[in-house]
Amino acid sequence: MSTTQNGFLQIHPEDNVLVALTDLQKGTPIHFNEKTFSLATDVAAKHKFTVEALANNAEIFMYGTLVGKTCAPIPQGAAITVDNIRHAAADYHLGNRKTAWTIPGEAESFKNRTFLGYYRQDGSVGTANYWLVIPLVFCENRNINTLKEALNEKLGFATPRGYQNEVSSLVDMYQTGKSVKEILEADLLTTPENNTANKLFPNIDGIKFINHDMGCGGTRIDSDALCGLLAGYITHPNVAGATVLSLGCQHAQAAILQDEIKKRDPNFSKPLVLLEQQKLGTEQILMHEALKQTFAGLIEANQAERKPAPLSKLCIGLECGGSDGFSGISANPALGYLSDILVALGGSVILAEFPELCGVEQDLSDRCVDEPTAQRFMNLMRTYNARAEADGSGFYANPSPGNIKDGLITDAIKSAGAAKKGGTSAVTAVLDYPEKVTKPGLNLLCTPGSDVESTTAEVGSGANIVLFTTGLGTPTGNPITPVIKLSTNTALYNRMPDIIDINCGSIIEGIETIPATVIRILDYVIDVASGVKIPKAVKLGQDDFIPWKRGVSL
The missing domain is CATH 2.30.130.110 (Archaeosine Trna-guanine Transglycosylase; Chain: A, domain 4)
Incomplete structure (x- = not known):
């Protein structure tokens, strides 16, 4: 500033x-x-x-x-x-490399810090230990939901917060003759019940059941990308094993999924249950096999224990949603400073949301470690924008009504602030969706600006923590990776304490410097990565998952 x-x-x-x-x-x-x-x-x-x-x-x-x-x-x-x-943004071209950057002094104090994580055989370390249950095609969504109903409550993994008690109160008021006015004025606030106190498998953080609307009926490009995304989740360090249900005749074939798993982990050895309904026959046979084999996998997954790991094993997804006019001067630059610290420590960070990098292409391409990397970034940006324009839109249409109302009135204004999350370090790799992060440092990942699609993609590429800034309030979470919410202003932090974990509004108020805020954030990240603290999105069971259909989504 x-x-x-x-x-x-x-x-x-x-x-x-x-x-x-x-x-x-x-x-x-x-x-x-x-x-x-x-x-x-x-x-x-x-x-x-x-x-x-x-x-x-x-x-x-x-x-x-x-x-x-x-x-x-x-x-x-x-x-x-x-x-x-x-909207207007500067043109960009292949320029000279500008990869020099200054390592924040605070990096030294975190040099020997560790978190307690789950080591996997491929050398990665998880910040959580989940079992995953996913469909290869939307036809299996109902069966996934049936498994969820059968397993979660009995094993102690039911979502802590429901509203059954509130509904019971409303029923009682109606049956005892309360008026509509009395019902509307009633206080229904209750304390959430903890339904996970008696988990059968204490070393497993949960079973995550994912639904989606893809796998068939769309383009082969989208179904292949879905297989890559699901492979990213199955091989993710936060996942101990997975159950996959396939119908059999869909575009997203089990063989494609297995090939994508091998691309990401050639020596893949996690327990994987892969069942095809059309081969097995009745739904009952499918469900019985899924239940038995999943239960056996859970027994194996429960043997994992947290052990100390260096911060270089963190891969942090950088995300923003419901942004406001303070995003680019408080929470986003704070994440940029944290990003530089983590890169200095040998960790990985992911900057995504390509429509929200419009106008800063020259800076980011110049920061790429070599010309081929820079060229790939520019090509992805131009191709993406061209697809949007061909469908009657473009990056200029990215700001939402909420963004505009709170000061982000062009895409370039929004982008200039959003890019601050990437700090100042060199760009070590440029990835196209749904590729996996394989290099430490700052990685650029091509995703939409849409919050859930982008967060879904970052986790699929390997993010084991997501830091999510918001100025308006966004409840987004993820099934397998803790999503930590940071407010750009204090008013939001005070208004929505149920979804916000950390307040960065103190920067705007002059109470706290960016480096001081970042130390506070990184301490919290280490606690979350160790399972000591639970972010609000995890407590709420905010398990958002939306694969990107490679058509236009800004």
């Missing part, structure tokens, strides 16, 4: 707009860089206003990069809006 003054912030010395840190009223005097002027409009917190008058088609800069152009003259001190600016 370049310049901070009462009520507003200049992010980069080259920026010609300022960020309002609080609601500012029309007429408020602004003293900035030897300039004094009054605001020409009201400016809501998180939104931006001009430093000087701008003519039509003038360029708008934030984070030192082009983020838009005016579509009407804007007076000095006026808020920029969707009505007076449009």
Whole structure:
């Protein structure tokens, strides 16, 4: 951050707009860089206003990069809006390598820190120990749900929070003659019951049952990608073993899945139950085999124990969702600083959401370790955007109504802040969905900007922790990887404490520096990776899973 003054912030010395840190009223005097002027409009917190008058088609800069152009003259001190600016981003080309970066001093203090994880035979280390039950095709979703009903409660893995008690209260009120007004005014808040206290297998964190709507009826590209994604989950260090149900006639064949597993782990040795309904016959036969073989696998998985592991065994997915105008100046740069620390320690980080890297392509491609890596990144970006434009859209359409309402009014503004999660280290690899992370350092993974699709993909590529920043509040989680939620502002942290784990709003308020915040975050990450602390998304059973259909999803 370049310049901070009462009520507003200049992010980069080259920026010609300022960020309002609080609601500012029309007429408020602004003293900035030897300039004094009054605001020409009201400016809501998180939104931006001009430093000087701008003519039509003038360029708008934030984070030192082009983020838009005016579509009407804007007076000095006026808020920029969707009505007076449009999306614009700088072009990019194959440039010179710029891979030098400064290792944060805090990395030294974490050099000998460890977490308690589950070692796998391929050398990876899990932050959790799950059994996975998945369908190869949507036709098996019902059977997956049947297995869930049969196994979870009896084995002590039922989701801790349900609302059956609340429904019982409503029924009692109705049956005792309470009025509609009394029912609507009733307090139904209760303390969640802990249904996992008597787990039969104490060393297993849970059985995760996944549904999806793919595997057949779509393109072969999508069904092959699904097999790759599912193979990423089966070989994931947080997974001890898996049960896979196949119908038999679908595009996503078991043989394709097995080939994808071998690509990721040639010496794969985890227990894997693979059952094909059309071969076995009746549903009862299928269910009985699934139950017996899954139970036997759970006995084996329960033998795993947590052991100390270096932080280099962490692979952290960097994600943002429900972003606001503070995302790029609090939580996202905090993750960037943490990313640089982890890279310095030999760990891996994943920066995804390619539509939200629009406008920062030059910087990221220049940071790639070699020209082929840089070229692959640029090709993926251009191909993705071209597909979107061919379908009548483009990266410019990425910001959601919530983003726009809270100050992210062009894709380039959103992207410039989102990219801060990637820190400053060199890009060691560029991956196309659903490829696996195989190199330490900063990895760029081609995914949509859509929260759940991107988180799903990052975990499929190997993320054993996901750090998820949000300014508006997003309850996203994942079946097998802990998702830690970080708020960009204190108001959100106070309003939605049931889904937010860490507050980064203290950065905006000037209470805490980014390095101090990062130390707090990394301490929490180590506790979560060790099973000492449980993130809110895990407590809520927020097991979101959406594979990416390779059509356009922004």
